Every structure is written in C-alpha cells, then in structure tokens.
Amino acid sequence: MKVAVVNKVGQNLDIEERGTPEPGANEVVLRQDLTGICYRDILTRDGFFPRLHTPIVPGHEVSGIIEKVGSGVEYFQVGDRVTSLIYVPCGHCYNCVSGNENLCTNKKTLGENIDGAYSKYVRLNQRSLVKVPKEVTSELAAISACVTGMLVNALKRVGGITEGSRVVITGAGGGVGTHAIQIAKAFGAEVTAVTSSQWKVDSLYKLGADHVISSEGEFNKKVKEIWADGANISLENTGDATFNEAFRSLGFGGKMVVVGNLKPSSPPLQLGVLILKGNTISGNISSTRKDIMDALEMSAKKKIKAVVSEEISIDQINEAYERIKEKKNVGRVFIKF
Numbered sequence: 001m002k003v004a005v006v007n008k009v010g011q012n013l014d015i016e017e018r019g020t021p022e023p024g025a026n027e028v029v030l031r032q033d034l035t036g037i038c039y040r041d042i043l044t045r046d047g048f049f050p051r052l053h054t055p056i057v058p059g060h061e062v063s064g065i066i067e068k069v070g071s072g073v074e075y076f077q078v079g080d081r082v083t084s085l086i087y088v089p090c091g092h093c094y095n096c097v098s099g100n101e102n103l104c105t106n107k108k109t110l111g112e113n114i115d116g117a118y119s120k121y122v123r124l125n126q127r128s129l130v131k132v133p134k135e136v137t138s139e140l141a142a143i144s145a146c147v148t149g150m151l152v153n154a155l156k157r158v159g160g161i162t163e164g165s166r167v168v169i170t171g172a173g174g175g176v177g178t179h180a181i182q183i184a185k186a187f188g189a190e191v192t193a194v195t196s197s198q199w200k201v202d203s204l205y206k207l208g209a210d211h212v213i214s215s216e217g218e219f220n221k222k223v224k225e226i227w228a229d230g231a232n233i234s235l236e237n238t239g240d241a242t243f244n245e246a247f248r249s250l251g252f253g254g255k256m257v258v259v260g261n262l263k264p265s266s267p268p269l270q271l272g273v274l275i276l277k278g279n280t281i282s283g284n285i286s287s288t289r290k291d292i293m294d295a296l297e298m299s300a301k302k303k304i305k306a307v308v309s310e311e312i313s314i315d316q317i318n319e320a321y322e323r324i325k326e327k328k329n330v331g332r333v334f335i336k337f
C-alpha cells in the first residue's frame with residue numbers, strides 16, 4: 001500500500017510502498033476509504049509539535065472497517081465500523097479516570113509519535129476505538145474525533161454553550177470553522193462567522209451562520225453592532241491573526257476557547273480588559289470518546305453535514321498542503337484511497 005511519510009521536519013512528505021500492517025496485542029487493523037487533512041498535520045511536518053519523532057506517517061482523522069483483530073481485543077470484531085481518538089490514552093492517569101482522557105499525561109498521538117492515518121490500512125489500539133452508527137457518512141466518521149467531537153468538547157464542555165448563546169467563530173471557512181458553525185447552531189446558538197476570504201461568505205450563510213463578517217483585520221466593532229452586549233463565546237481557530245479581535249468581541253463574563261494556532265506565536269493580551277470584563281481564556285485539545293459519541297449522534301440525526309472541499313489521491317498530498325496554507329479550501333480536504 002502507498003503511505004505518505006514525514007522523513008525530515010520541514011520537508012515535503014515522501015510517498016513510500018509498504019506492506020499491509022499486522023495488528024499487535026490489543027490492536028486492530030482498519031481499512032479506510034478516506035482520511036481528513038488537518039492543519040495540525042502541516043504544523044507537525046513543520047516541527048511545531050515537540051513530541052514528534054520521524055520518520056512518521058502523519059494523519060489522525062480515521063474511520064473505516066476492521067479488517068484484522070489482534071490478541072486481547074475485546075468488544076471489537078472483524079467487520080465493525082469504527083472511528084478512533086486521535087491518541088491512545090493510558091486509561092489510568094487522573095485525567096483519564098476523571099473523564100478528561102484528552103488530557104492524558106501519558107498519551108501517544110497518531111501522526112506524532114505513533115504512525116497515523118495517511119494510508120489505506122491503519123493500526124489502532126482498542127482503547128481509542130468508537131463504533132460508528134450506519135447512518136453516519138464516512139466523511140463525518142473520519143472527522144468525528146478531531147473536528148466535530150473536538151468542537152463538542154470546545155463549545156459545550158469548555159465553552160458552556162447553551163440555547164441562545166452568542167458565538168463568534170474565526171477562521172470560519174476552514175475545516176474546523178465550517179463544522180463549528182453547524183455544531184454551534186445544533187446547540188441552539190446564534191452564530192457570527194468571521195472569514196478573511198470574501199469569496200467564502202455565501203457558503204458560510206448556507207451552513208447556517210446567522211451573521212457573517214468578512215475582514216482581514218478589525219472586526220470586534222462589527223460584532224458589537226450585531227450584539228451590543230458582545231459575544232458569550234469566541235471560538236478562536238486561527239491564533240495570532242484574529243486573537244485580539246476575537247477577545248475584544250466578548251461581552252462581560254464571555255469565554256474565549258482557543259483551538260487553532262496557524263502561525264505559532266504569542267499575541268499580546270490586554271490584561272486590563274480580561275480583568276474588568278471577567279473574561280476567561282481556555283485552550284482545548286481534541287476530544288474524549290464521549291465527545292465523539294455525541295458528535296456521531298448529531299451526525300446520525302443529520303444535524304450536521306460534512307463540508308468537503310476536495311478529495312485528492314495520496315500522491316497529491318504536498319500540493320494539497322500548499323492550497324490549504326493559501327486558504328483555498330472551504331471545509332475539509334480528504335485523501336481518498
């Protein structure tokens with residue numbers, strides 16, 4: 001099978017030929033139709049994740065049918081349709097046993113320090129698996145851990161979204177942003193989507209955004225024109241480019257949930273505003289199996305749909321990375337096997 005590999009940080013991925021993997025103890029081998037390309041994969045290739053070890057097969061947006069089962073696997077059988085956490089949790093640390101396995105101190109992450117999803121067949125640990133209902137499309141199954149499940153975590157568990165919450169979403173035209181609009185709407189929120197790409201505005205309205213702001217710079221005053229009291233939640237998907245404006249869009253007691261950091265850097269923070277308005281800034285990483293199950297349920301009930309920007313073959317991976325860096329996608333780009 002063809003596999004894309006990061007052999008050296010900062011360099012293009014190489015396409016290599018490898019044999020189909022065999023499952024080890026507690027592992028299964030999954031056959032995938034497709035896998036998502038996440039901006040994290042680009043940041044990983046470029047060396048921004050300190051736990052990266054090369055050579056590594058990138059990718060972590062997995063779904064498919066179990067083809068082989070190793071020794072010690074319980075609850076999963078050949079033929080089961082599953083998705084996977086983007087990491088293998090230890091299952092024993094404080095965070096694992098208190099329902100926050102995404103914060104496991106001993107986790108190993110797909111595409112970072114264990115081989116990931118950029119191949120038709122993938123080896124996965126049974127501790128990471130979640131069964132996928134038949135009503136869920138392959139695309140929504142593949143992004144249920146890193147995108148839709150992560151957004152359930154970010155908006156609900158971290159952001160405390162409720163019916164009628166006023167939510168600002170930056171980087172709204174990207175893979176995370178397009179699904180964030182839909183998840184926030186499914187929770188009953190009123191959504192202002194912020195895009196830096198004027199040509200994406202219509203698509204964002206079609207996905208359910210109540211308001212769309214097109215801006216490459218300031219936008220907090222526009223948010224205050226829409227909502228005099230500001231936002232309850234700002235979901236920050238780009239990092240430095242929009243951080244301050246998303247922060248200034250919050251009202252009193254508003255929460256900022258940071259999930260993206262496209263050009264790793266440290267934006268200045270107005271501490272006086274943070275204090276006087278009683279704002280909260282939280283990071284959020286990934287999802288738990290419970291978040292994935294919630295996202296799959298929303299998917300099965302057709303409350304959200306996959307936003308597919310394009311499908312590529314694995315040979316086109318380096319060109320696809322360039323197009324994503326140039327913001328040419330609306331939604332997720334998938335590798336089709």
Ligand SMILES: NC(=O)c1ccc[n+]([C@@H]2O[C@H](COP(=O)([O-])OP(=O)(O)OC[C@H]3O[C@@H](n4cnc5c(N)ncnc54)[C@H](OP(=O)(O)O)[C@@H]3O)[C@@H](O)[C@H]2O)c1
Pocket residue numbers: 037038039040043146147150170171172173174175176177194195196197200237238241242258259260261262284285286287324325327328329331
């Ligand atoms: N915390 C987590 O668990 C988690 C999970 C998945 C991804 N992420 C992170 O979330 C971020 C987004 O990931 P993604 O996969 O959605 O990437 P993506 O598909 O490339 O989307 C990013 C979007 O941000 C906007 N953008 C890019 N550069 C910008 C700039 N200079 N100024 C303003 N807006 C800009 C663009 O949308 P517009 O054209 O609409 O402006 C772009 O399409 C990445 O940092 C990724 O690592 C985090």
Ligand SMILES: [Zn+2]
Pocket residue numbers: 037038039040060061146147
């Ligand atoms: Zn991802």
Ligand SMILES: [Zn+2]
Pocket residue numbers: 089090091092093094095096101103104105106107
């Ligand atoms: Zn743990």
